[in-house]
Amino acid sequence: MEELYTLEREVGRGSYGVVFEGHMAKTRQRVAIKRLPCSSPECIELYLQELWAMRAMAKNHVNVIALHSCLLQTGPRSLKPLTPGKLPLRLVETVLKGSLVRASQSHERNDSQSNTRKRTNALSRLQDRTNAVQVRGKFQDKSKSNAPDSTPQRLQNRARKRLAQIEKGQPEPLRCLALWLVMEYCDGGDLNNYLLSRPPEAQRNHSVVKQLCSAVAFLHSLGITHRDLKPDNVLVCVTSKGPVVKVADFGLSKMSEALVDGDRTRQHFSSTCGSDFYMAPEVWGGLTYTAQADIFSLGVMFWAVLERITFLEEGTTQEQLGAYVCKGRSGWLMPLGEALWDNADLQLCIPMKFKRAPPLPPPPGPAMCRLLLDMLASNPDARPPADQLGTRVHFALKEDSQLTDRVLKRT
Incomplete structure (x- = not known):
């Protein structure tokens, strides 16, 4: 060596x-x-x-x-x-x-x-x-x-x-x-550590979201379904122009060489795997699933990054980015995928203002909230495919920015 x-x-x-x-x-x-x-x-x-x-x-x-x-x-x-x-x-x-x-x-x-x-x-x-x-x-x-x-x-x-x-x-x-x-080295650690060790900044959050869209679209275009997307599996390189995120850890990934209805992302898988707080409802339920399960995981990450929503997983003391549903008077945290599998008609509350960790960034605007709800849909076919996600994120952020500017002018 x-x-x-x-x-x-x-x-x-x-x-x-x-x-x-x-x-x-x-x-x-x-x-x-x-x-x-x-x-x-x-x-x-x-x-x-x-x-x-x-x-x-x-x-x-x-x-x-x-x-x-x-x-x-x-x-x-x-x-x-x-x-x-x-x-x-x-x-x-x-x-x-x-x-x-x-x-x-x-x-x-x-x-x-x-x-x-x-x-x-x-x-x-x-x-x-x-x-x-x-x-x-x-x-x-x-x-x-x-x-x-x-x-x-x-x-x-x-x-x-x-x-x-x-x-x-x-x-x-x-x-x-x-x-x-032997891989490239990322000096910023994982996405959890990088974002939570810094004050929230909307521009940085938007950059992270756009880069993750690009990465997953690339993977899906090659027929690669990651199956374990979460902040721990996203590494960060610190540059003078801002963070460059890198999707990593492909141990649970699956590849499909064959086209199904003209689309590699329609390949079905059946092994239940991933991390609880980021798994899609169909994975929780033990159903067959497609690359659209990655879109759900990405939606959980986007929601957590944009609102700085964090939680402590049972048995740990390390704060993690991730969205969830509170159950019962004790405030038990339930993964979104599990909650939606139990109740497909569950209405998610976006933005989740009262559950965000201070200091708080500006909440996502109406256009971004609609996109997040689409990404977190119980029905995988209702979620946007990866090759359209980058465009939708770009227009949602642009629409919300214009709305904010109009509100500021009125005041």
């Missing part, structure tokens, strides 16, 4: 990995380096989803985190750069089998047609992005049915084959200890 990158300090830690601040050894460029230990098939599946999505984006949008390179750790101090456009097949096989594939297991297969079929199925599975549980079960059965027997003759054949490989100078298959993703 030291020959390529220098690790300096840990900057974040989650359920699946650790993020370090570091530098490229040759250029001294500052980077973020995420270490993802390959400890279980479930974790590896998330890593490959993130890697596949980030490679598909190929550094093409200023508001989406850029992936510089990916390395496979094969020993305590050995790293192997991964070839662009290819997935580490050992890890793909681990996901398909539902158990960690070791080097010795790899030698047990000598049917080239079977290997080719398994690799094709692996790539198809990672690209198609359908129900992970059902697909894993299907491929596990196939792996079991193709498992080699343990007869003495087979063992002798494997031993002779291994000896032949050694004599020909072919290396032993590499172990997969961890994936290291």
Whole structure:
């Protein structure tokens, strides 16, 4: 690692990995380096989803985190750069089998047609992005049915084959200890920390909203549904012209290569995932859903950013941006998606003046409030698609600004 990158300090830690601040050894460029230990098939599946999505984006949008390179750790101090456009097949096989594939297991297969079929199925599975549980079960059965027997003759054949490989100078298959993703570094932290550590400012909030619109439109145009949009997964680069936000963390993302009714965003998913306070009603209800679930998550974020609405999640002390519904006399906070799933006719109160944290920014105007209600509609088809969202935000903010100017002139 030291020959390529220098690790300096840990900057974040989650359920699946650790993020370090570091530098490229040759250029001294500052980077973020995420270490993802390959400890279980479930974790590896998330890593490959993130890697596949980030490679598909190929550094093409200023508001989406850029992936510089990916390395496979094969020993305590050995790293192997991964070839662009290819997935580490050992890890793909681990996901398909539902158990960690070791080097010795790899030698047990000598049917080239079977290997080719398994690799094709692996790539198809990672690209198609359908129900992970059902697909894993299907491929596990196939792996079991193709498992080699343990007869003495087979063992002798494997031993002779291994000896032949050694004599020909072919290396032993590499172990997969961890994936290291090298990404651009964001010095402003996540969106929660960045906005809540500063006084509210309408112009800054509007800039953040517009940039997020652009990022999600880009992702959806590539057939990428993020499925876990929230302030924690939006990073900020501080510049002289203001904050530049970067959508990050694609571990739960899904990709769709096929067009459905001429639109990639119509691909349906069924795995319930995301973060409670940002999940859409259809996800809460366990229904199949489309990329429009991202629009609902974005609506929750926009509402919270524009009004500076915050909450404390149970068991935490860190204030977070997010809108919600108060239930009962105790003021229990209920996620919007859950509340709308329980009652699709629930009338949301926008703006939410009495629930905002001081100091308070100006509340969103009537045009922006109408757009927020559309984004938070119970019916996914009533929400604006991502490719129209940027235009609608632009005109809503412009209309509200003109209304404010007229009111000021009268006074």
